[in-house]
Amino acid sequence: MTPRKCLYSVWIVCALVGCARIGISDYGGPDSGTTDSDSDNGSGDADGDTDTDGDADTDADSDGDTDSDSDTDSEEPPACVRRVDLNNGSGVQDGLSWSTAFNTIQPAIDSAAQAATPGQPCHVWVAQGTYYTYETEGDDSVVLQAFVELYGGFKGTETMLSQRDWVAFPTIVSGYDAGQSARVENVIRIEGESLLDGVIVTAGYAVEGDSNGHGGGLYNESQVVTVSNCTFHGNRAEAAGGAIANVEGGDLQLKNSFVYNNTSTEEASGISNEDSKLYIENTTIWNNYAMSRGGAILSQDNASLTIAHCTLFNNMADEHGGGIFSDDSQLKVVSSVIWGNSPEQIWVSGDIEISYSDVQGGYSGTNNIDADPAFTNPSLGDLSLKANSPCIDAALGTTAPLTDILGNSRVDDPATTNTGVGPPWADIGAYEFQP
Numbered sequence: 001m002t003p004r005k006c007l008y009s010v011w012i013v014c015a016l017v018g019c020a021r022i023g024i025s026d027y028g029g030p031d032s033g034t035t036d037s038d039s040d041n042g043s044g045d046a047d048g049d050t051d052t053d054g055d056a057d058t059d060a061d062s063d064g065d066t067d068s069d070s071d072t073d074s075e076e077p078p079a080c081v082r083r084v085d086l087n088n089g090s091g092v093q094d095g096l097s098w099s100t101a102f103n104t105i106q107p108a109i110d111s112a113a114q115a116a117t118p119g120q121p122c123h124v125w126v127a128q129g130t131y132y133t134y135e136t137e138g139d140d141s142v143v144l145q146a147f148v149e150l151y152g153g154f155k156g157t158e159t160m161l162s163q164r165d166w167v168a169f170p171t172i173v174s175g176y177d178a179g180q181s182a183r184v185e186n187v188i189r190i191e192g193e194s195l196l197d198g199v200i201v202t203a204g205y206a207v208e209g210d211s212n213g214h215g216g217g218l219y220n221e222s223q224v225v226t227v228s229n230c231t232f233h234g235n236r237a238e239a240a241g242g243a244i245a246n247v248e249g250g251d252l253q254l255k256n257s258f259v260y261n262n263t264s265t266e267e268a269s270g271i272s273n274e275d276s277k278l279y280i281e282n283t284t285i286w287n288n289y290a291m292s293r294g295g296a297i298l299s300q301d302n303a304s305l306t307i308a309h310c311t312l313f314n315n316m317a318d319e320h321g322g323g324i325f326s327d328d329s330q331l332k333v334v335s336s337v338i339w340g341n342s343p344e345q346i347w348v349s350g351d352i353e354i355s356y357s358d359v360q361g362g363y364s365g366t367n368n369i370d371a372d373p374a375f376t377n378p379s380l381g382d383l384s385l386k387a388n389s390p391c392i393d394a395a396l397g398t399t400a401p402l403t404d405i406l407g408n409s410r411v412d413d414p415a416t417t418n419t420g421v422g423p424p425w426a427d428i429g430a431y432e433f434q435p
Contacts, residue, residue, distance in 0.1 A: 080122035116147035146192025166198035215245030241272030268298035294325035335395035397422035
């Protein structure tokens with residue numbers, strides 16, 4: 001088992017049985033007053049110090065290079081970087097080196113935004129640890145500004161982006177204050193074209209305020225943003241988008257991420273997409289609960305939603321669309337698993353195209369199937385595929401991303417008859433079976 005998959009499995013066990021029971025500290029704080037059962041908000045080591053060999057050059061190459069050797073010989077350091085390390089005690093904070101890193105995230109973003117230009121974005125590198133966002137008000141969000149790229153998963157010694165490992169050195173951005181008694185409305189707000197990569201977002205609670213109860217974990221209004229290699233869990237919204245809200249002309253891409261155990265008092269406990277464009281790839285969305293519509297995803301009001309190589313499982317809504325609720329929205333689903341959601345997998349009014357997907361109860365479209373996906377251990381959130389899964393080599397491989405949610409390459413399983421389109425031969429859902 002790779003280090004990334006191993007630690008992910010630990011996170012899932014944490015989410016379901018409680019971190020204290022398996023000896024891992026709680027990084028999110030108590031989720032008092034919410035309706036989900038994951039009241040401890042989390043998993044993972046709060047100080048992020050899970051690496052014992054001191055080697056920052058790991059196989060979790062989260063800048064998009066899936067090469068496990070992390071060859072930095074030809075890599076150039078970014079022209080503009082600001083660093084954040086909550087353990088910096090030097091007394092100097094300018095972010096220009098790890099020894100003078102900012103202790104909190106927002107000052108680093110502000111500094112980076114002043115230096116960034118459309119042709120030259122500025123990076124913010126955030127070291128392992130739990131960063132509490134609430135200071136004095138509910139709007140104390142981390143505000144991601146134009147042309148700033150925020151990356152988590154650093155030990156605090158790296159000189160190259162490819163050296164980080166967001167699994168071994170988790171960067172947790174929590175909506176709580178340090179005493180875990182109050183929470184921000186949105187943990188992260190997007191206020192310019194930007195990128196978020198390799199962080200865990202938890203404990204947001206969207207009530208009223210500027211977001212009108214939308215987007216407990218992340219709120220994007222009218223901006224272009226890419227979110228990759230992130231985890232959203234233990235967030236809540238009073239209106240819509242417990243984990244993520246993409247509204248009023250937003251353009252959001254979500255890739256290689258986990259969205260689970262989020263809630264909404266009304267709609268879209270996972271992701272809300274309203275009058276906006278949303279593309280989701282290589283992502284699992286599971287165990288989210290909405291009291292109205294859209295357990296996993298809600299898309300409405302002249303919106304556009306594309307879902308590719310994703311797994312939506314065990315999400316629930318009290319009224320309609322446990323998996324997907326799409327109303328006055330263009331919906332395209334390809335090579336994805338939609339299974340075990342209630343009251344139905346998909347509720348749709350508007351344009352819809354589904355192909356090469358495994359949908360419980362069946363759905364019309366090219367090469368769709370209706371068969372138990374044979375998850376490895378769904379009760380513990382392990383939604384990878386067993387060797388007998390009908391999803392193996394059944395996807396539209398010619399348009400598949402080169403790797404799956406865990407960074408595994410596409411594999412043509414010799415024991416399985418190819419029923420999809422390739423090469424490359426790819427599996428339906430977020431996980432590629434490794435024979």
